[in-house]
Amino acid sequence: MENINKTAHSELEKSLFESVNSKTPDYIKMNKLVDLSNKNEFTFRLKKEHLEQYDADKNPEGLNLKEWFAGYAKEAEVSTAGIRGPQNILYPHDTRFPINLIGIMLATEAKALVANELYPNAELIKLAGCEVRYNSQEFLELIARIQAAHGIKTIVPKGRKTIPIWMASFLAFKLDLLGGEYITSSHGISVKNATKDLNSQGSQYLPEESMLFVDKIKYIFNEVEKNGYYDIKIAANDNPLISEEVMTELDDGIKLYKQYLLDGVAKDSNLNIIKGLKNNIVIENVGGSACRTLSRILNKMDIDSHFVWMNMQEDPFFHGIGKYDTDPKGNKTFYDYSVDATVLSKDKDGKPYFPVIKSLNYDEKLKDFPVGTAVFITDPDHDRLTVCQIESKDKTDYLKGLGVDYVDLGNDRILTVFTANQSFLMIMDFWANQLKKEGLYDKHPRFMIKTTASARSWDEWAKKNNINVVNVPVGFKEIANVMKKVEKQIADNPQKDVVVTDVLGNDINLGVNPKLIFGGEESGGMIIGSEELIKSQAGRVAVAMREKSATEAIVVASALVAFLEKENKTMSEYLDDVFKTNSIISKFDIREDIAYYNESEPDIEKLKLAKKEGEAQRTKNDVFYLTMAVAKNKGKLNLEQIKEILSDTFKELNFDNLIDVKFVGDGTYLEFDDKFIEIRPSGTDAKTKAYGAGANKEEIKKFARIMGNYSGDLTEVYEKYVDMDLYKNSKEISFEQYAIFTNKDANNDKFVIPDYSKTLKF
Numbered sequence: 001m002e003n004i005n006k007t008a009h010s011e012l013e014k015s016l017f018e019s020v021n022s023k024t025p026d027y028i029k030m031n032k033l034v035d036l037s038n039k040n041e042f043t044f045r046l047k048k049e050h051l052e053q054y055d056a057d058k059n060p061e062g063l064n065l066k067e068w069f070a071g072y073a074k075e076a077e078v079s080t081a082g083i084r085g086p087q088n089i090l091y092p093h094d095t096r097f098p099i100n101l102i103g104i105m106l107a108t109e110a111k112a113l114v115a116n117e118l119y120p121n122a123e124l125i126k127l128a129g130c131e132v133r134y135n136s137q138e139f140l141e142l143i144a145r146i147q148a149a150h151g152i153k154t155i156v157p158k159g160r161k162t163i164p165i166w167m168a169s170f171l172a173f174k175l176d177l178l179g180g181e182y183i184t185s186s187h188g189i190s191v192k193n194a195t196k197d198l199n200s201q202g203s204q205y206l207p208e209e210s211m212l213f214v215d216k217i218k219y220i221f222n223e224v225e226k227n228g229y230y231d232i233k234i235a236a237n238d239n240p241l242i243s244e245e246v247m248t249e250l251d252d253g254i255k256l257y258k259q260y261l262l263d264g265v266a267k268d269s270n271l272n273i274i275k276g277l278k279n280n281i282v283i284e285n286v287g288g289s290a291c292r293t294l295s296r297i298l299n300k301m302d303i304d305s306h307f308v309w310m311n312m313q314e315d316p317f318f319h320g321i322g323k324y325d326t327d328p329k330g331n332k333t334f335y336d337y338s339v340d341a342t343v344l345s346k347d348k349d350g351k352p353y354f355p356v357i358k359s360l361n362y363d364e365k366l367k368d369f370p371v372g373t374a375v376f377i378t379d380p381d382h383d384r385l386t387v388c389q390i391e392s393k394d395k396t397d398y399l400k401g402l403g404v405d406y407v408d409l410g411n412d413r414i415l416t417v418f419t420a421n422q423s424f425l426m427i428m429d430f431w432a433n434q435l436k437k438e439g440l441y442d443k444h445p446r447f448m449i450k451t452t453a454s455a456r457s458w459d460e461w462a463k464k465n466n467i468n469v470v471n472v473p474v475g476f477k478e479i480a481n482v483m484k485k486v487e488k489q490i491a492d493n494p495q496k497d498v499v500v501t502d503v504l505g506n507d508i509n510l511g512v513n514p515k516l517i518f519g520g521e522e523s524g525g526m527i528i529g530s531e532e533l534i535k536s537q538a539g540r541v542a543v544a545m546r547e548k549s550a551t552e553a554i555v556v557a558s559a560l561v562a563f564l565e566k567e568n569k570t571m572s573e574y575l576d577d578v579f580k581t582n583s584i585i586s587k588f589d590i591r592e593d594i595a596y597y598n599e600s601e602p603d604i605e606k607l608k609l610a611k612k613e614g615e616a617q618r619t620k621n622d623v624f625y626l627t628m629a630v631a632k633n634k635g636k637l638n639l640e641q642i643k644e645i646l647s648d649t650f651k652e653l654n655f656d657n658l659i660d661v662k663f664v665g666d667g668t669y670l671e672f673d674d675k676f677i678e679i680r681p682s683g684t685d686a687k688t689k690a691y692g693a694g695a696n697k698e699e700i701k702k703f704a705r706i707m708g709n710y711s712g713d714l715t716e717v718y719e720k721y722v723d724m725d726l727y728k729n730s731k732e733i734s735f736e737q738y739a740i741f742t743n744k745d746a747n748n749d750k751f752v753i754p755d756y757s758k759t760l761k762f
Contacts, residue, residue, distance in 0.1 A: 076210040084194035110216035112150035130183035148235035164382035169202035169547035189336035200751035203480035203546035270559035287380030288314035384524035387423035421455035445511030456586035456693035473665025484747035538754035588697035614686030620712030625668035
């Protein structure tokens with residue numbers, strides 16, 4: 001029985017569907033366990049048989065949920081951005097995949113049990129939202145109906161339509177909700193999906209928050225083992241506890257978010273510059289789901305006429321962006337590079353290129369746009385931004401000197417592609433200058449929160465501008481965690497200096513009542529704080545919102561583009577100015593992504609095996625570096641010994657000017673006097689990420705490539721100096737160190753359920 005609910009809109013998508021369908025066994029196709037076409041209340045009975053492996057004769061009801069849960073729990077412990085994974089896009093109940101309807105049902109049931117235990121007999125309200133990925137609306141419906149069965153009110157957009165992740169986060173905080181459930185896999189490949197759990201602050205769950213509901217799934221399984229079954233109630237689809245009215249009244253949150261922007265990056269000084277634009281800005285709306293919200297916000301601020309949209313229609317295949325019918329080695333197969341526009345690959349001749357941007361066909365689509373036109377590329381959940389600009393081809397040597405990559409558009413035109421490290425440096429500099437022009441900059445001490453993997457140039461710029469920098473592990477929840485620490489100290493002692501400890505171990509004095517000037521990460525997510533504390537409807541305060549927002553980035557980046565248009569300057573020239581004005585040495589940055597398997601593989605058994613093997617490779621690489629950092633921290637290894645190990649392992653690299661090696665919460669950070677290299681295992685997949693920033697692009701690229709691709713094999717010199725017991729336990733020790741950093745001065749004030757009769761109409 002073939003799934004007829006999805007229609008392919010291109011030959012490439014059709015080939016993906018055919019491949020998935022052919023790789024799905026008949027017993028899964030026929031066994032639709034959670035029937036959401038039943039809009040009435042019903043009960044799903046979880047049985048012992050479901051926990052064990054499928055066997056056509058001995059256990060035809062097997063779902064292998066024990067194996068599914070082992071992977072899910074492991075992901076929850078380390079995840080940087082929700083619990084992600086591939087799904088069967090045609091048969092979403094397929095429990096062979098990490099993300100599936102049964103798993104979503106179990107996780108939602110567990111979270112509902114936790115919520116009612118933490119807040120017994122209270123009025124609990126959460127939000128549920130999604131972007132455009134396959135099966136997202138089915139997942140959203142199931143979440144809302146299970147929560148309703150537990151007496152939890154759920155706010156959803158009218159028609160269960162898409163909203164961005166930052167809007168879900170913003171409303172969770174602004175409306176003082178218990179939290180939210182958002183379905184996305186960010187800029188990941190089309191067949192992936194995930195649930196991002198948002199707490200009452202609108203921030204993604206930290207691992208300890210995730211483990212509360214993971215433990216509750218264990219409880220459910222124990223109940224099944226003890227009693228033979230566990231019943232999960234699914235409320236009727238029209239249950240009054242599922243509300244579209246609140247979002248309708250709030251215009252999907254746009255009314256509140258507009259005011260938030262007007263109080264921050266959308267000040268009159270910025271809006272007025274944008275209104276003077278001569279060249280329209282192109283917004284590349286990957287997946288189509290950003291348009292529904294962003295277009296209305298731009299309209300409300302009366303600047304929408306200055307933007308041209310591409311790919312306005314919502315499409316879970318993302319309009320074929322990033323997708324090819326051959327893999328990087330030229331083998332004939334479906335291959336997805338994701339929709340991260342900054343991903344670099346190599347063609348058959350070994351020449352680097354941007355596969356995602358190549359698939360956008362800009363040589364044709366941008367041919368009528370003038371030189372100087374800015375192009376903003378945003379992802380399906382609309383939290384990341386890539387900034388590009390059309391320039392003249394005679395600037396190529398100049399761009400190479402700046403470390404700016406570009407794509408040939410033909411007709412003597414190129415498209416510059418700025419890394420987030422570059423574009424955000426320009427944005428923070430422009431924003432600081434705007435505050436100075438308005439006489440606001442010196443009214444408060446300023447600070448920045450950034451991930452260790454982000455550009456060293458940000459730290460240099462901040463030092464030049466007397467801005468304190470707090471470095472954190474990768475993941476926006478880490479940035480939000482520091483915000484909450486700052487807010488607690490301001491609330492407890494408003495006249496006292498705020499002091500926080502960063503992940504590098506530095507105690508940083510932010511001053512009295514400091515203001516966040518920028519929070520961001522090299523992967524394209526950013527936020528800018530407000531001059532006044534942001535208040536929720538029940539009176540909670542925040543220095544900035546908890547999720548990265550491409551809308552916020554687009555507003556301030558548009559003002560920058562408009563300003564430069566007046567000055568007759570390109571963005572690359574402005575970047576050059578920022579480097580020179582701020583005496584920045586570390587102009588260059590690099591990220592090397594090492595994927596250990598093809599995550600587009602449609603055969604789930606091959607995929608799981610390849611991922612398992614890839615994870616082993618990733619971990620081996622990680623632990624090689626991690627153990628040295630842990631050993632140095634414990635006084636069991638000194639810097640000279642580490643230099644000897646690294647010089648022996650990587651004879652083509654020079655470690656003479658290595659200053660320190662540290663564990664930074666999720667990776668190993670090697671600090672040199674002229675650069676940094678960070679080796680980090682992906683928190684969501686079998687990948688290694690190697691980052692570098694410094695004064696010589698070719699050098700940091702060489703370091704990142706060689707160290708990132710290292711097998712992790714132990715050398716004689718390594719074994720001579722490193723305690724093997726420490727090597728075996730370094731991962732566990734690193735988790736303990738991370739917990740110490742996360743919990744120090746943490747804001748653990750319990751969320752207080754407000755009187756919603758005064759703030760919400762439900």
